[in-house]
Amino acid sequence: MKFLDEAKIYVKSGDGGDGCVAFHREKFVEFGGPDGGDGGKGGDIIFECVKDVNTLIDFRYTQHFRAKNGNHGMGRNRSGAGAPDLVIKIPVGTEILSEDQETVLLDMTEPGQRIVFLKGGDGGFGNAHYKTATNQAPRKKLPGWPGSDEIGLWLRLKLIADVGLLGMPNAGKSTFLSRVTSAKPKIADYPFTTLHPNLGVVKTSGREFVIADIPGLIEGASEGHGLGTRFLGHVERTSLLLHIIDVTQDDPAAAYKMLRNELKAYGGGLYKKPEIIALNKADALGMELAEDVAKTFTKKTKKKAHVISAVAGMGMEKLLKDIADTVSMAKDAKG
Numbered sequence: 001m002k003f004l005d006e007a008k009i010y011v012k013s014g015d016g017g018d019g020c021v022a023f024h025r026e027k028f029v030e031f032g033g034p035d036g037g038d039g040g041k042g043g044d045i046i047f048e049c050v051k052d053v054n055t056l057i058d059f060r061y062t063q064h065f066r067a068k069n070g071n072h073g074m075g076r077n078r079s080g081a082g083a084p085d086l087v088i089k090i091p092v093g094t095e096i097l098s099e100d101q102e103t104v105l106l107d108m109t110e111p112g113q114r115i116v117f118l119k120g121g122d123g124g125f126g127n128a129h130y131k132t133a134t135n136q137a138p139r140k141k142l143p144g145w146p147g148s149d150e151i152g153l154w155l156r157l158k159l160i161a162d163v164g165l166l167g168m169p170n171a172g173k174s175t176f177l178s179r180v181t182s183a184k185p186k187i188a189d190y191p192f193t194t195l196h197p198n199l200g201v202v203k204t205s206g207r208e209f210v211i212a213d214i215p216g217l218i219e220g221a222s223e224g225h226g227l228g229t230r231f232l233g234h235v236e237r238t239s240l241l242l243h244i245i246d247v248t249q250d251d252p253a254a255a256y257k258m259l260r261n262e263l264k265a266y267g268g269g270l271y272k273k274p275e276i277i278a279l280n281k282a283d284a285l286g287m288e289l290a291e292d293v294a295k296t297f298t299k300k301t302k303k304k305a306h307v308i309s310a311v312a313g314m315g316m317e318k319l320l321k322d323i324a325d326t327v328s329m330a331k332d333a334k335g
Helices: 173-180 230-235 252-266 287-301 316-334
Strands: 006-012 045-050 064-066 086-091 094-097 104-108 114-118 151-157 163-166 198-204 207-213 240-246 275-280
Touching: 006 114, 045 104, 064 086, 086 094, 104 114, 163 173, 163 230, 173 198, 173 207, 173 275, 173 316, 198 316, 207 316, 240 252, 240 316, 252 287, 275 287, 275 316
Parallel strands: 006 064, 045 086, 163 207, 163 240, 240 275
Antiparallel strands: 006 151, 045 114, 094 104, 094 151, 198 207
16 A cells, blocks of 8 residues: 555535425315425534554545535425435544645544534425414425535644654664564665655563654755655654664764754754664674764764664664653653
8 A cells, every 4th residue: 555644635514405395285184284394414524533544545536525415305394314424534643734734623643533524504494494373374494504615625644653763864764663563664775765654563571662664864854855854744743763873874973963953953843852862783893893983972962872783683672671661751741
């Protein structure tokens, strides 16, 4: 299934059915009186969060969602049938924005969450509704109330994860994800192998958390270089950022500072999130030399870093425990 995290749709709720003007006609009933029924209610537009969907790809092929109109009232006091509601199913973590793509109207974050977004029009009254002692043959009826006008909306998916993986292309993020979860991201030795976010569930020491891997960032990403910062929205909801840095490059500290600068330029509160740093590919240098690089990294950045090898599994157990502890603390703080 292709990944799509943004889509534009158009929605309209149903109109109410018209009321009916009718009079009872039956043999031997001289004064039948008014018996026009009321119109039925138009269908609502409802958004519902579903668990097992993590892409908006369905909305690439279907953009227009129009609820049906209510049926008109009929004689013999028959009310028109109400139209069924139109339920639009969206992934957990979807934001619903106005047409300007800036105003967030709804943020759907809980599985099973249902919200009536547009109400259908009420049905109009038939002439039976207006019968009184002094007006026993009314010819008045009301048309159904109109539903909403068709409006344009943007759907923007932000994945629900506990940990966001950040790093430059080929830092080993996808290898790390495949090592600690059952996810199977594409792994290759060329830049931007990861073209869309991947999710994986980590289970360690009786605890579990969800990791999101997004395409790598390069210098100038906030200005649109490389794949830009388009996918950073997928780590906005995380409790923790895990920076994966290639320990074999000339200056790992410079790579870390570049990532932090891009996060600051992007905004969205990412720069202030708790972080853990992992210097990856220690197997390529040897553990002793990799530890020396880590000491130099700490001197330059004032940040401690784990030394790991996602391929060889070195240093992974301690790192995962640190991540699980930080995620648990963040969840406890949220209550």
